[in-house]
Amino acid sequence: MSEWAPKRFWKKAETAKTEQGYSVLLDGRPVRTPAKAQLHVPSVAIADRIAAEFDAQEDRIDPRTMPFTRTANAAVDKVSIQHSEVADMLADYGDSDLLCYRASSPDELVERQAEQWDPLLDWAAEALNARLHPRVGVIHDPQDTSSLKTLRTRVHALNNFELAAFHDLVSISGSLVIGFAAKARAFDAIQLWNVSRLDELWQEEQWGRDEEAHEMAEHKKAAFLHADCFMRLLDE
Known part of the structure; x- marks a missing residue:
């Protein structure tokens, strides 16, 4: 998925309220999971942590430094099915x-x-x-x-x-x-x-x-x- 490309491509990560809960936007585009589902989480606190993890990435993305994103992805891509x-x-x-x-x-x-x-x-x-x-x-x-x-x-x-x-x-x-x-x-x-x-x-x-x-x-x-x-x- 594009959000997990090796190099950072966005300038700003922010949270947004949705009908399904909360999502994280990268320059206005919603984050998607590795299985390409749009990532919605049930609480603004979790969304804020995920946004902070994306904001903390430098030139190259390191998924190991993004535990909240990984857990949310697992909930959507693995646990849900x-x-x-x-x-x-x-x-x-x-x-x-x-x-x-x-x-x-x-x-x-x-x-x-x-x-x-x-x-x-x-x-x-x-x-x-x-x-x-x-x-x-x-x-x-x-x-x-x-x-x-x-x-x-x-x-x-x-x-x-x-x-x-x-x-x-x-x-x-x-x-x-x-x-x-x-x-x-x-x-x-x-x-x-x-x-x-x-x-x-x-x-x-x-x-x-x-x-x-x-x-x-x-x-x-x-x-x-x-x-x-x-x-x-x-x-x-």
Whole structure:
């Protein structure tokens, strides 16, 4: 698409209200997705971020510096045409949620998992009406079917833009509960990220930091926090 040409061709990026929500204009021309659909987003806050990303591009365009544009494109080009499949894939995390699989030892790790993960499971039981139960070990042990059905229904109820952000919140953290907790703003995003990294942080304490693994974790952290921000701005 022309808007993603290697070189910048526009002088000004601005947002505009449309019947479908908000769009971004480059010298008056609407931005289109890689699949050539006109890009409409549901909130002016998201449109403003996308416009700012286009404005920040210099002579050559670097899509890696445009996370809001990428997420919006994914919502339009990918999620919208396979919403049910994406929702089912994410809902499946409920039956193997990170927060449910616990260590049997050492005692300090067991206690830390209970201290940090139990409050999230308790929150899900109350706020989502879905009680997931901890298991010791890594062997799969199915959760209650009624809770899983409730969670699946909630995932399918997300709109395309919510689901695009929700995808990263869940897949990066490994937890459907964490994804919903982020969406509900029930816990701070950094807290949720650290909770999802509990086991890795424990290993670092015991054996020291692996710099390559740490660098990879930082990239995932940035993506998780972006998804959290995108989700929040959908309401603004």
